[in-house]
Amino acid sequence: MSDQGIPFGKVPPEILSQFALSRTGARRREVVIGPDIGVDAAAVDIDGDILVLSTDPITGAGKNAGWLAVHVACNDIAVHGARPVALLVTLLLPGESATAHLDRLTTDIDRAARDVDVAIVGGHTEVSGAVTRPVAVLTAIGRVERSKLIQPAAARAGDDVVLVGSAAIEGTAILATDFADELRPAVGADVVERAQGFWDGVSIVTAALLAAEIGAIAMHDCTEGGIITAVHEFAVATGLGVRVVVESIHRREETDVIASHFSVDPLALVSSGALLVAARRELDIASRLRDAGFQAARIGEFTATGRRLLLRGKSIPLVPPARDELWRLLEERAGI
Amino acid sequence: MSDQGIPFGKVPPEILSQFALSRTGARRREVVIGPDIGVDAAAVDIDGDILVLSTDPITGAGKNAGWLAVHVACNDIAVHGARPVALLVTLLLPGESATAHLDRLTTDIDRAARDVDVAIVGGHTEVSGAVTRPVAVLTAIGRVERSKLIQPAAARAGDDVVLVGSAAIEGTAILATDFADELRPAVGADVVERAQGFWDGVSIVTAALLAAEIGAIAMHDCTEGGIITAVHEFAVATGLGVRVVVESIHRREETDVIASHFSVDPLALVSSGALLVAARRELDIASRLRDAGFQAARIGEFTATGRRLLLRGKSIPLVPPARDELWRLLEERAGI
Numbered sequence: 001m002s003d004q005g006i007p008f009g010k011v012p013p014e015i016l017s018q019f020a021l022s023r024t025g026a027r028r029r030e031v032v033i034g035p036d037i038g039v040d041a042a043a044v045d046i047d048g049d050i051l052v053l054s055t056d057p058i059t060g061a062g063k064n065a066g067w068l069a070v071h072v073a074c075n076d077i078a079v080h081g082a083r084p085v086a087l088l089v090t091l092l093l094p095g096e097s098a099t100a101h102l103d104r105l106t107t108d109i110d111r112a113a114r115d116v117d118v119a120i121v122g123g124h125t126e127v128s129g130a131v132t133r134p135v136a137v138l139t140a141i142g143r144v145e146r147s148k149l150i151q152p153a154a155a156r157a158g159d160d161v162v163l164v165g166s167a168a169i170e171g172t173a174i175l176a177t178d179f180a181d182e183l184r185p186a187v188g189a190d191v192v193e194r195a196q197g198f199w200d201g202v203s204i205v206t207a208a209l210l211a212a213e214i215g216a217i218a219m220h221d222c223t224e225g226g227i228i229t230a231v232h233e234f235a236v237a238t239g240l241g242v243r244v245v246v247e248s249i250h251r252r253e254e255t256d257v258i259a260s261h262f263s264v265d266p267l268a269l270v271s272s273g274a275l276l277v278a279a280r281r282e283l284d285i286a287s288r289l290r291d292a293g294f295q296a297a298r299i300g301e302f303t304a305t306g307r308r309l310l311l312r313g314k315s316i317p318l319v320p321p322a323r324d325e326l327w328r329l330l331e332e333r334a335g336i
Numbered sequence: 337m338s339d340q341g342i343p344f345g346k347v348p349p350e351i352l353s354q355f356a357l358s359r360t361g362a363r364r365r366e367v368v369i370g371p372d373i374g375v376d377a378a379a380v381d382i383d384g385d386i387l388v389l390s391t392d393p394i395t396g397a398g399k400n401a402g403w404l405a406v407h408v409a410c411n412d413i414a415v416h417g418a419r420p421v422a423l424l425v426t427l428l429l430p431g432e433s434a435t436a437h438l439d440r441l442t443t444d445i446d447r448a449a450r451d452v453d454v455a456i457v458g459g460h461t462e463v464s465g466a467v468t469r470p471v472a473v474l475t476a477i478g479r480v481e482r483s484k485l486i487q488p489a490a491a492r493a494g495d496d497v498v499l500v501g502s503a504a505i506e507g508t509a510i511l512a513t514d515f516a517d518e519l520r521p522a523v524g525a526d527v528v529e530r531a532q533g534f535w536d537g538v539s540i541v542t543a544a545l546l547a548a549e550i551g552a553i554a555m556h557d558c559t560e561g562g563i564i565t566a567v568h569e570f571a572v573a574t575g576l577g578v579r580v581v582v583e584s585i586h587r588r589e590e591t592d593v594i595a596s597h598f599s600v601d602p603l604a605l606v607s608s609g610a611l612l613v614a615a616r617r618e619l620d621i622a623s624r625l626r627d628a629g630f631q632a633a634r635i636g637e638f639t640a641t642g643r644r645l646l647l648r649g650k651s652i653p654l655v656p657p658a659r660d661e662l663w664r665l666l667e668e669r670a671g672i
Contacts, residue, residue: 023446025406025445025449025455033457044477046421049382049383057464059428089391092395106355110361113360114362118361122390124392126393126395130395131467131471132465139391143382
């Protein structure tokens with residue numbers, strides 16, 4: 001075991017269970033949500049309110065990396081019904097171009113933090129030989145009244161599964177940004193320009209806080225692996241089955257055009273900006289969110305057991321893709 | 337500017353001011369202590385208590401790195417009079433020996449977290465090509481009643497400066513661990529063994545919380561650059577002058593023997609485990625801390641202006657060393 005490697009990417013659950021989840025320091029009564037596989041935020045009871053906490057790294061200072069990192073961190077907080085308040089930012093930079101990397105990251109992070117009304121309250125910045133490209137670790141802190149903390153386990157069979165937002169708007173924005181020159185002649189400059197504007201839609205904080213207020217039972221934000229993966233994760237988190245009608249998942253026209261150009265499946269393409277909400281059927285939360293100006297649709301329901309997709313009326317098993325379509329495409333392109 | 341490099345290590349203050357401290361997201365009324373040069377923890381008012389937050393990276397999985405990282409993070413919290421409650425841990429691992437690195441880090445972190453009664457509530461573990469050796473980013477969260485938050489600016493001229501603990505116990509433990517084979521024949525196996533036990537003394541959490549209860553006005557933990565650097569930082573943070581009697585700084589015998597062997601100055605050697613406390617003279621906090629079983633001594637006082645050391649009765653300017661004696665020694669040894 002002493003020399004076992006692990007492939008690049010998230011560490012596999014069985015290794016996490018063995019080495020990390022069994023080693024969580026002291027037991028403290030304040031811990032409401034602790035670390036676990038698939039848990040993206042922690043909750044700590046501080047005798048008054050609940051603190052919701054989330055930490056995540058980004059590796060690389062690509063276009064909009066800092067912007068995206070802030071929104072993803074705040075999204076993790078908001079799905080628990082908590083308002084993001086503060087961010088801590090640790091930046092590790094390689095020696096070369098250190099100020100250029102720093103400049104881009106802090107500009108991006110600052111802009112996104114203003115966008116979601118969150119203060120950056122601390123951090124640490126260091127140039128280190130341990131990194132080959134910029135690494136940022138963002139820790140987001142939010143708060144919610146104790147009685148209003150939202151946890152997936154509260155969902156039950158029969159609850160609506162509602163999608164707020166559209167599939168793959170993040171993936172669409174990334175493709176439109178990184179492959180602009182290839183896309184313009186193929187799909188038109190206007191489509192590319194509109195798709196690049198999708199960056200503005202990667203935050204689900206406002207939608208999640210409104211959904212919580214209306215009466216959401218549980219929420220889950222979509223990220224890597226797209227809507228299909230998020231639906232699967234949501235079902236696992238609730239401990240329920242789920243049945244989703246594929247045709248009811250909203251996609252913007254630009255997403256369809258660009259996904260088609262690259263032959264990628266928009267339902268398995270990275271989807272920050274899309275939010276899954278569970279709510280009691282009688283609440284009709286989808287129409288109430290639409291009334292408030294959000295794109296929202298009931299896409300299915302939680303069931304007692306089984307995870308199924310209904311595609312053109314045919315029921316097929318819901319199996320999350322092995323990896324996000326974006327990484328598949330980037331690897332394919334790198335191989336050309 | 338677009339290609340300017342920065343030397344390895346902490347990013348210089350002028351670059352931080354330009355690129356980071358001017359970009360701190362939204363202004364929120366909850367922020368009590370925000371990011372600034374030399375500020376090691378943030379404080380957020382959450383309508384009830386004050387949250388104290390600190391984040392710091394360690395790069396490398398050397399002996400005791402994870403152990404030390406937890407204690408340093410919790411020390412940063414405790415100097416504000418706050419009890420550390422929870423930790424978030426982000427681990428980035430190189431592909432090779434990933435499980436061995438993970439195993440050592442999580443074991444160390446878990447042990448230290450139990451030691452200071454802190455729960456690990458969340459995290460993220462990833463294998464990444466962005467790192468050449470393990471990187472851990474620890475975020476510590478503590479809490480304190482609003483009226484009991486301790487901030488350096490409350491100190492005033494005439495306050496005692498008290499040292500709790502001894503100089504360079506961290507540096508002594510590192511040298512005794514890393515150079516054990518060289519030291520044993522030179523200073524004796526018993527000295528080396530006792531010095532290796534100094535690891536157990538790097539937490540100042542208990543001492544700081546007790547000092548806060550007794551009536552400490554301000555506190556500062558010692559880390560890189562040793563006691564001399566910490567005294568200088570403490571004076572800068574309070575906005576006061578300071579006068580310290582060098583002979584009153586306690587050093588353990590093992591520290592003197594080992595520092596002498598390597599010709600390093602123990603007062604400029606990394607000193608986690610030592611705590612500086614400012615308190616009103618009439619409180620005689622040093623003797624009250626001694627009564628409670630701590631090594632504690634009045635080493636000087638805050639003054640209106642000037643930063644001076646009294647060495648054998650002679651007043652000399654207090655100038656922090658350019659770098660920690662440990663790094664100087666390691667570089668010297670690497671050059672041989």
